[in-house]
Amino acid sequence: DLANCKLIAFxxxxxxxxxxxxxxxxxxxxxxxxxxxxxxxxxxxxxQLRELNLAGNYLHRLPEEVTSLLHLQAIDLSRxxxxxxxxxxTTIAALETINLEENEITEVPVEKLATMASLxxxxxxxxxxxxxARLLVRPLVPFDLxxxxxxxxxxx
Numbered sequence: 001d002l003a004n005c006k007l008i009a010f011x012x013x014x015x016x017x018x019x020x021x022x023x024x025x026x027x028x029x030x031x032x033x034x035x036x037x038x039x040x041x042x043x044x045x046x047x048q049l050r051e052l053n054l055a056g057n058y059l060h061r062l063p064e065e066v067t068s069l070l071h072l073q074a075i076d077l078s079r080x081x082x083x084x085x086x087x088x089x090t091t092i093a094a095l096e097t098i099n100l101e102e103n104e105i106t107e108v109p110v111e112k113l114a115t116m117a118s119l120x121x122x123x124x125x126x127x128x129x130x131x132x133a134r135l136l137v138r139p140l141v142p143f144d145l146x147x148x149x150x151x152x153x154x155x156x
Contacts, residue, residue, distance in 0.1 A: 003053070007033040010042050023048050031076070032056035040065040055079050055099070062086045070094060078102050078123070085109055094118055101146075102126040108133040120144065 002011075007030065018025070022045050035057040043065040051074045059080040066072075066088045073094050077086065078101040085105055089098060090112035097120060105127040113122065123146040124133060133147065 001029045002033070003029045003031040005033055007035060009035065010039065015041065015045055022046055026050040026071075027052075029053040030057070035059060037061070038063055038066075043069060050074070050094075052076070062088055064088055067091045073097065073118075075099070087112065090116060096120045097122075099123045100127065104128065106130055122146065 031053045040063040053076045055076045056079040074097040076099040078099045082103040101123045121144045
């Protein structure tokens with residue numbers, strides 16, 4: 001747990017200190033720091049992650065290597081700066097929960113999300129998502145989709 005540490009990057013010393021035990025690390029929290037990016041080294045080092053909490057940072061994209069997190073079940077990317085849905089997540093078969101609340105996402109890869117067999121919950125509240133995301137309703141997809149209520153259309 002490295003939450004609330006004012007980190008601007010993942011500490012390189014931790015890679016060296018934990019080299020022999022990275023296979024046993026299944027949960028990491030880097031919430032509420034000042035991270036602007038996540039390195040491919042981080043993802044490949046902690047390849048056995050099941051839960052990753054990156055809430056409350058300045059992230060706007062994920063490294064492509066995130067697709068190698070084959071055991072990842074939950075990722076929290078809420079309160080970041082994503083403008084696009086991080087599409088590499090759609091290839092992670094084990095992923096059950098994606099939290100992207102309070103970002104700046106306008107478009108959602110509806111077709112790719114619909115093919116995610118393990119996905120149980122997708123939180124897109126407080127994002128300016130377009131109307132196509134509202135098409136992701138049961139029975140089309142087997143997961144819970146959380147969206148903010150639509151703004152009423154102003155009358156001219």
